[in-house]
Amino acid sequence: MDINDVIISIKNLKKSFGTLSVLNGIDIEIEKGENIAVLGRSGSGKSVLIKIISGLLKPDSGTVKVLGREVDKISDAELQKLRLKIGFSFQSSALYDSMSVKQNLEFPLVRNLRNLSRKEVNAAIEEVLSDVGLSQTINQMPSELSGGQKKRIGIARTLILKPEIMLYDEPTSGLDPITSIEINKLIVQVREQYNTTAIIITHDLVCAKETADRVAMLLDGKFLMQGSFEEVFNTDNENVRTFYDYNFINAK
Amino acid sequence: MKVDPEKSEGLPGIKYFISEKTDLFFLTLYNVHKFIIRFFKVAFSPPFEFKEIINQCYQVGYRSLGLISLTGFITGFVFTKQSRPSLSTFGASSWLPSLISIAIIRALAPLVTALIAAGKVGSNMGAELGSMKVTEQIDAMEVSATNPFKFLVSTRILATTLMLPVLVTYTGFVGMMGSYLNVHQNEQTSITAFFKSAFSTITFLDIFSSLLKSVVYGFTIGVAGCYQGYNAQNGTQGVGRAANMAVVLAMFMIFIEEMLIVQVINEFR
Ligand SMILES: Nc1ncnc2c1ncn2[C@@H]1O[C@H](COP(=O)(O)OP(=O)(O)O)[C@@H](O)[C@H]1O
Ligand SMILES: [Mg+2]
Numbered sequence: 001m002d003i004n005d006v007i008i009s010i011k012n013l014k015k016s017f018g019t020l021s022v023l024n025g026i027d028i029e030i031e032k033g034e035n036i037a038v039l040g041r042s043g044s045g046k047s048v049l050i051k052i053i054s055g056l057l058k059p060d061s062g063t064v065k066v067l068g069r070e071v072d073k074i075s076d077a078e079l080q081k082l083r084l085k086i087g088f089s090f091q092s093s094a095l096y097d098s099m100s101v102k103q104n105l106e107f108p109l110v111r112n113l114r115n116l117s118r119k120e121v122n123a124a125i126e127e128v129l130s131d132v133g134l135s136q137t138i139n140q141m142p143s144e145l146s147g148g149q150k151k152r153i154g155i156a157r158t159l160i161l162k163p164e165i166m167l168y169d170e171p172t173s174g175l176d177p178i179t180s181i182e183i184n185k186l187i188v189q190v191r192e193q194y195n196t197t198a199i200i201i202t203h204d205l206v207c208a209k210e211t212a213d214r215v216a217m218l219l220d221g222k223f224l225m226q227g228s229f230e231e232v233f234n235t236d237n238e239n240v241r242t243f244y245d246y247n248f249i250n251a252k
Numbered sequence: 253m254k255v256d257p258e259k260s261e262g263l264p265g266i267k268y269f270i271s272e273k274t275d276l277f278f279l280t281l282y283n284v285h286k287f288i289i290r291f292f293k294v295a296f297s298p299p300f301e302f303k304e305i306i307n308q309c310y311q312v313g314y315r316s317l318g319l320i321s322l323t324g325f326i327t328g329f330v331f332t333k334q335s336r337p338s339l340s341t342f343g344a345s346s347w348l349p350s351l352i353s354i355a356i357i358r359a360l361a362p363l364v365t366a367l368i369a370a371g372k373v374g375s376n377m378g379a380e381l382g383s384m385k386v387t388e389q390i391d392a393m394e395v396s397a398t399n400p401f402k403f404l405v406s407t408r409i410l411a412t413t414l415m416l417p418v419l420v421t422y423t424g425f426v427g428m429m430g431s432y433l434n435v436h437q438n439e440q441t442s443i444t445a446f447f448k449s450a451f452s453t454i455t456f457l458d459i460f461s462s463l464l465k466s467v468v469y470g471f472t473i474g475v476a477g478c479y480q481g482y483n484a485q486n487g488t489q490g491v492g493r494a495a496n497m498a499v500v501l502a503m504f505m506i507f508i509e510e511m512l513i514v515q516v517i518n519e520f521r
Contacts, residue, residue: 054395083397094392096384108396111403114299154392161396 005032006065007165007197008053013062014221015048022048024221026062035191035198037208039243040218046201047091049218050167053199054086055079066165084112087158087196091169093150095142101153102138105129109160128156131193132186148179155186159194166190166198172207184210205233205247217243280501287479294399295406304403308411315372316419320365324423327360328352328430336438345439346449352431353450358458361424363510366469369416370502374477377408378498381481382491390482405482409474416470417463424462461517468513469506476502 006029013026022045030036040046051057052064055071064071069082096104105125110116116124129135132152142150151171158166171187172180184207190196191211200211208215208229215232217225219239225232233244268275332352339345381404384390393400432446441449477498484494 051391056391056395080397083395086395088392088395090388090392092387094388096389096392097387098380107393108398111299111398112396157392158396 006030007032007034007067008199009063009065010053011063013049013052013064014060015045015052015057016060021221023052023059026221026223028216028223028226030197030199032197033191033195034214035187035196035200035212037200037202037212037215038218039202039205039208039215041203044218045221046218047169050088050169050199050201054083054088054167084161085164087155087161087163087166089151089155089158089166089168089171091173093142093147093154095145095150095153095157097142099142100138101129101134101140101142101145104142104153105157105160108157112161124160128159131159131189132156146179148175148183151175151183152186155190159190162194163196166194166196168198168200168202170201170203172202172204180204180207181210183207187211203243203247205244283483284475284479284501287482288475290401291406291409291475294402295410301403301407304407305410308407309415311376312369312373312411312415313419315376316365316369317422319372320368320419320423321426323364323368324361324426325430327364328356328427328432329434330430331355331360331427332431332434348435348439349431349441349446349450350453353428353454354458356427356431357424357454357462361427362420362462362465362469363506364427365416365420365423365466366473366506367503369412369419369470370473370476370499370506373412374473374498374502375495377474377477378480378484379491379495381405381408381478382484382494385482385484385494386487386490401482405478408478409471412474412477413467413470416473417466420462420466457517457520461513464517465510465513468509472505472509473502476505 008028008030010026010028013023014021015023026049028036038046038049048057052059053066053071058072066082067085069078071079071082074082095101096107099107102125105128106121109121109124125138126135129138132155134149134152134156137145137149137153142153145153155168155171166187168187171183175183187198187200187207188211191198198211200207202208212229214227215225215229216223217232217240224237225235225240233240235241332348335351336345336348339348339351381390384404390400390404393403428447428450431450432441432443435441435446436443480494480498480501484490486493
């Protein structure tokens, strides 16, 4: 595999908060176009990991390279440029609640591509809204949207900058099974349409199975297992088994 | 049980220079100072968020107008009423308008307006930015390659700094009207005679110091509200705390600034 095809490369990443050691030697490489699911229990540092990848948090040690740049070493201006290529879908959706859906979507666009005409901006907004299937919500406020709709608008808001990398933080958590399936489909659709490389953080094994080529299991600050869905879950490790059994309780 | 003096306060094993609270106080001052420097770096470099600045100016004015109208008017009225007996003792109740105008323009209007704005606007900014922080909206702006500090903080600090002089002028006017009402009831003074007498003792320095104060207080309220909101932590609880601390920090700084500005201005009288 050509070195240029590695989009995200993490080596021996460590991060603690005070005395709490959260990540303790993460190693992973993600190739172009690959979608990988990161599994792990609450508080295991999954969100911290993608916050480090997007430069929201700084690692204590180790190297984190995204598109060949070390996120914690580059200048603010370079980080801004890099962030244009990274889409971040927050667990809480993080829609700007004082702004309408339309204003939410144009917020990153008009501030990053300053010479767009009003018409081009509107066209871009309509395009991403129809991609996520929510054209009718354009003038609604976030408080009027359902949980699943918020997730979609959150994703649309990142798609408007045509990212190369998508980071999904628990995209299906708090959603009913039917809405979860729709979100899974959306993630697959985004991958096909925008050619995104993605990290999908989830507890939801259906989501992991549907959306990812590879899964990585985070335990005690390290990736305990990495591989295809079948490889990872065909194991005797008790923590991994518990995860599996809980998700597929009826399949036993 | 033996108490290790170094460990007797706060978290075990952590050393403080003075005590946990004192250290925290100086740390806050240092961080506020860094926050202000960041404001000056960001606020005056293009592109500017004009629309949002105007929106925030409107919010600041709209939020405080009702309460400062009421407070300003009543302050002028009551202050006049209560000063009358002591002046009458010397047969000097005709000095009432000039005494009141000095009190209102030099001291009361800036201070009353600033304290009300700190309570209404400062707490609102603390809560608003605080909830944006804890619901990751600020992080979301950051990862979408936009500058949340510029959009959220700079615009708000500029708005309070620009609007406080306007509000203080308005409070001064309303306060004088309250005073006039009381003077008119008692001494039957006409409005022209009242204002002529009132402004006879007001100097340029009085107006200047009042405006200077209002600019400083406006800046302080914006900084305190935004600083607390922008650094909010720990969920909903943190939002309430940010709103509360915004008011405490703003009022604390306003009183210290009042002391300093009055000392300096008096050097020029
Ligand atoms: N900014 C922060 N400051 C202090 N502790 C943090 C911070 N962010 C996360 N943590 C802690 O790190 C641990 C992992 O958090 P997180 O990555 O959010 O877990 P999850 O795997 O559920 O997403 C938690 O114990 C959390 O309290
Ligand atoms: Mg998380």
